[in-house]
Amino acid sequence: MMKLLLNSDTNKLIQDLDDISILYVFSTLDYLLKDVRVIYLRDVEIPIPPFVSIDAKEGDMTSVPRWISRILSEEGLIEIHDEDHLSYIKRALNRERISSNHVLSTIDPDFYVRVNNYLRNIDEKERESLIVSLNPFIVSRMQKIVKLSSSSPLVPEIEEKLSLEEKILYETFYEKTFNFKKLVLKLE
Numbered sequence: 001m002m003k004l005l006l007n008s009d010t011n012k013l014i015q016d017l018d019d020i021s022i023l024y025v026f027s028t029l030d031y032l033l034k035d036v037r038v039i040y041l042r043d044v045e046i047p048i049p050p051f052v053s054i055d056a057k058e059g060d061m062t063s064v065p066r067w068i069s070r071i072l073s074e075e076g077l078i079e080i081h082d083e084d085h086l087s088y089i090k091r092a093l094n095r096e097r098i099s100s101n102h103v104l105s106t107i108d109p110d111f112y113v114r115v116n117n118y119l120r121n122i123d124e125k126e127r128e129s130l131i132v133s134l135n136p137f138i139v140s141r142m143q144k145i146v147k148l149s150s151s152s153p154l155v156p157e158i159e160e161k162l163s164l165e166e167k168i169l170y171e172t173f174y175e176k177t178f179n180f181k182k183l184v185l186k187l188e
Contacts, residue, residue: 020168024113027164031113035063037081044077085118089130093137104144106161141166149173 039061046054072078095105119127149170
């Protein structure tokens with residue numbers, strides 16, 4: 001019975017989301033499951049079989065899933081050694097800013113998930129400043145995606161430059177544009 005309820009609730013949740021939102025949720029889960037390097041600030045012993053078993057001494061460096069690193073970090077048990085997210089984001093913003101009006105710069109498939117993860121972990125003033133910088137970036141990418149998708153289906157050269165969410169956006173725009181042209185031009 002519980003399994004039936006869980007499936008019903010899960011199906012309802014997924015039905016209420018659009019394709020981009022569903023993909024974003026799965027991309028976020030994938031990101032949180034990836035390992036990140038950590039240094040232990042104290043001795044840690046956490047046995048929760050079969051999911052977690054950590055036995056580390058102060059100063060040890062290991063890799064743990066990102067979701068576990070968040071919990072351990074909040075408890076002051078570890079220091080996370082991850083890439084510099086702000087530099088990563090600013091490089092992407094700059095590449096898009098200097099690219100021409102019809103050329104998309106390349107971003108990682110999980111770019112927006114990483115951005116949101118970073119935004120959640122900074123203070124309000126920094127968050128507002130970064131969001132102000134992200135808005136023109138997003139507008140620029142959407143304009144380019146609309147232009148490109150109105151003239152051709154998604155090809156590998158374009159696909160490799162898009163985030164996972166942008167790929168669905170591109171395909172959706174292409175489909176809608178194609179259907180519109182077919183309708184107004186009376187194409188079969």
